[in-house]
Amino acid sequence: MGITITYLIITVYSISLLLIFFYSLAQLNLLVNYLGQKRKNKEAPKYNLLDPKEIPFVTIQLPVYNEQYVMERLLDNIAKIEYPKSKLEIQVLDDSTDVSVLETAKKIEILQETGLDIKHIRRTNRQGFKAGALKEGLVTAKGDFIAIFDADFLPSSDWLKKTVIYFKDEEIGVVQTRWGHINRDYSTLTKIQAFALDAHFTLEQVGRNAKGHFINFNGTAGIWRKECILDAGNWEGDTLTEDLDLSYRAQLKNWKFKYLEDVETPAELPVVISAARSQQFRWNKGGAENFRKTVWSVVSAKNISFKTKFHGVMHLLNSSMFLCVFMVALLSIPMLYIKNTYDHLGWVFEATNFFILSTIILFVCYWFTYKSIQGSSFNSFVDYIKIFFTFFSVALGFSLHNSIAVLEGHMGKRSEFVRTPKFNLNNIKDSWKGNKYLTTKLSPNMILEALLMLYFLFGMYSAIPLNDFGLFPFHFMLFLGFGYVFFKSLFAARA
Numbered sequence: 492m493g494i495t496i497t498y499l500i501i502t503v504y505s506i507s508l509l510l511i512f513f514y515s516l517a518q519l520n521l522l523v524n525y526l527g528q529k530r531k532n533k534e535a536p537k538y539n540l541l542d543p544k545e546i547p548f549v550t551i552q553l554p555v556y557n558e559q560y561v562m563e564r565l566l567d568n569i570a571k572i573e574y575p576k577s578k579l580e581i582q583v584l585d586d587s588t589d590v591s592v593l594e595t596a597k598k599i600e601i602l603q604e605t606g607l608d609i610k611h612i613r614r615t616n617r618q619g620f621k622a623g624a625l626k627e628g629l630v631t632a633k634g635d636f637i638a639i640f641d642a643d644f645l646p647s648s649d650w651l652k653k654t655v656i657y658f659k660d661e662e663i664g665v666v667q668t669r670w671g672h673i674n675r676d677y678s679t680l681t682k683i684q685a686f687a688l689d690a691h692f693t694l695e696q697v698g699r700n701a702k703g704h705f706i707n708f709n710g711t712a713g714i715w716r717k718e719c720i721l722d723a724g725n726w727e728g729d730t731l732t733e734d735l736d737l738s739y740r741a742q743l744k745n746w747k748f749k750y751l752e753d754v755e756t757p758a759e760l761p762v763v764i765s766a767a768r769s770q771q772f773r774w775n776k777g778g779a780e781n782f783r784k785t786v787w788s789v790v791s792a793k794n795i796s797f798k799t800k801f802h803g804v805m806h807l808l809n810s811s812m813f814l815c816v817f818m819v820a821l822l823s824i825p826m827l828y829i830k831n832t833y834d835h836l837g838w839v840f841e842a843t844n845f846f847i848l849s850t851i852i853l854f855v856c857y858w859f860t861y862k863s864i865q866g867s868s869f870n871s872f873v874d875y876i877k878i879f880f881t882f883f884s885v886a887l888g889f890s891l892h893n894s895i896a897v898l899e900g901h902m903g904k905r906s907e908f909v910r911t912p913k914f915n916l917n918n919i920k921d922s923w924k925g926n927k928y929l930t931t932k933l934s935p936n937m938i939l940e941a942l943l944m945l946y947f948l949f950g951m952y953s954a955i956p957l958n959d960f961g962l963f964p965f966h967f968m969l970f971l972g973f974g975y976v977f978f979k980s981l982f983a984a985r986a
Contacts, residue, residue, distance in 0.1 A: 497829055501839055504822040507815040508845045514812050515849035515856075517805040521698025522856045528701035535749075537656040546578050549655055549714070550634030554584045554624045556617070558642040559591040561759070561913040566598050569640070570607060571648045579651075580633045581609040584624040586617050619728030620908035621710075626726040634717065641711040643759040643913045645673065650756065654714055657749045664719030664746030665738070667696070668712045671757035680767060680979070681760045683882045686861070693752060693860040695806075700750040704802040705742045705789075710734035712756035719746045730784060731900075731908055732777025739785045739803070743792055761911055764979040768934065770911040771889060772896040778810030779900025810900070813893035819846065820887060820969050823962055824950040831957045843961070854879060880968070888972025891943060892936050937980050944973040 538545045551569060555562065569581060585595055592613070599611045612628055619626065629637065636655055640646060654666045669692040675685040692709075699706045708715070710732070720726070723741035730736050742748065761767045789795070789803040830840050861875045899906065950966035 497833065497836075500822050500825050500829065501836070503818055504826055505839070507818040507822075508843070508849075510815045511812060511819065512845040512849050514805060514808070514815075515852040517802060518694065518856045519852050521694050521802075522859060524698040524701040525694050526859065528697055535657060536659040538659045540652055540656065543575075545659075546575055547636055547655060547658065548578045548580070548634045549574065549636045549638055549651060550580045550582060550628075550632040550717075551638045551640065552582045552584055552625060552628050552632070553640055553642070554586075554621050554628075555591075555595075555642045556586045556621075556910050557589050557591060558587070558913055559589065559594065560915040561642050562591055562595050563598060564645070564915060565640075565642050566595070566602060566609075568645045570602050570605070570609075572646070572651055573648045574651045576606055576608065579608060581607065582628045582632065583609065583611050584628045585611060585613055586620075586624055619726070620733075621910075622726040622728035622733035625733075629717070629720065629725070632717065636714050637717055637720065638714045639711055640756075641758070644711050645757045646712065647756075650754070653754050654751065657751075658714070658716060660747070660749075662745075662747045663749050664716045664723075664741050665708050665748045666714045666751060667706070667708055667748065668751050668754040668756045669693070669696070670709065670712060671755040672760050673757045674760055674762065677760070677762050679881065680764060680885075681762060682878060683885050684760045684767065686857075686878050686882050687886075689864055690857050690860045693863055694856055696750045697752050699802060699806070700748060702798070703747075704799045705739060705795075705806060706748050706750055707735045707738040707806075708748070712758070716746075722746070728908075730777050730780035731773045731906070732781060735777060735781045736784065739781065739789065739807075743788055743794075745794060759913060759915070762914055763912075763983050764976065765934075765983055766912045768889075768892060768980070769909045771893055773909060773911075775810035775813060775893045776896035776900040776906070778807065779897045780903075782807040782811065783901055783903065810893065810897050813890050814897045816887065817890040817894040820890060820947075820965075823965060824946070824953060827950070827953055827957065827959060827962055831959060846965075850883075884968040884972040885975055886972070887969050888940070888974070888976035891939055891973075892934075892976070895936065934980060937977055940973050940977040940980075944970055944977055947973065 538547065540546055551572070553565065553569065555565075558565070566583070572579070583595060583599060585592060587595070596611055599609055602609050612624075612631075614624065614627060617623065625639065636658055638651065638654075650668075654668060657663055657666050670688055672681070672685040672688070674681055676682065696706050698704075719741050720737065723737055723744055723746065725737075726733055727736060738748070761770055786804060786807055789800055789807070792800070795803070826840075829836060857879060858872070858875055861878075862871060865871050865874070947966045947969040951963055951970065954960045954963045954966075
């Protein structure tokens, strides 16, 4: 290995480690904010819903696309929302192209007969995808406040009563609630997804919101002030995460966001890895697209503090961490050989401590968020250790897939909004096989994931002749992670 290539590998490896370390420090700062916020009990002005004069008009928007398995459940649940019918409108923004359109129309007719103000809004095309549907619905929406739910979300009957009250503060543009998971324990895959989302909806959302840093509307389970949407420039479909895009444009115009950790809105997690893949790809590519679109506006803004800018940049770079992790993983084996070939470069490997320290920081941060939902008993801590390292391994296994999404986002490569298939599965005995919305095509990335699984098996083997086992646990987790993603994808496609 030439000395030029050697130094190039060391440079890329070290920069990637450093960026991951900065990310972990940002997470640690959010943990401090989170713990500080938990000790506070701020009173905010609220609408008195017992006074008819204070009850605001709300429009609920349900953007759907080919949701045959969950439409009836969605509409039955929304119909149970406790709110004066004279102050409530429901828009079913239906871009579907299959038989679910007719079934939805029939269900809506039945609900209309009960006196519910519910409309079936159809478009002639899917221009702008979800963002386009929300924007078109907004044109005729009667409400001053717009609640949005994806097809797999099941808000409680008193959800509006718990959320819309905070808009009495005229500076608040959005109220966002925490996602719950109706099928958390369905499989290892759902447990991992729930674990990651719980960290976002506790540590990150509370930690940022507590200090007035930018947070994001999560696309669903929240309410917008209609005036805020319009003032921020309305929905735009030029990124795959239109929610993050509009959130930043609104906050740059000084609108405040209210996050309610104590209000849980249950939803269904993807149970098949192909569905999780498409969701991860959309979220991570959308994050990179928004970094490309928004970061300069954040950095150059005159109305926000340096710390808010820092957290904003780190927030927009969240998905890019997968690229850093993948580079560290890929270069770790060449680095192992460099370490044992060039004695004078031994000092460089002290940088590895950054990765160990970053892992410890994330372990501590995620424990506080895990115990806030799952409890803090000894058994809970043991379960946490298991799920943390399982999550860590599988996240490493997704790093190639998500890195490709991030690179496409940063390069400006456009792609279609691929929505996540829903299943309506209530317990582990229910089967997802036969779901007509699942893709049967094998991802070309799978071949690379299989090769990477073997590559990190070679990394573990390399430790033996070199008598250097420092990276062995890391390579073992990478081997398990890529193996899990590859074989789960293969078996799901064959099923």
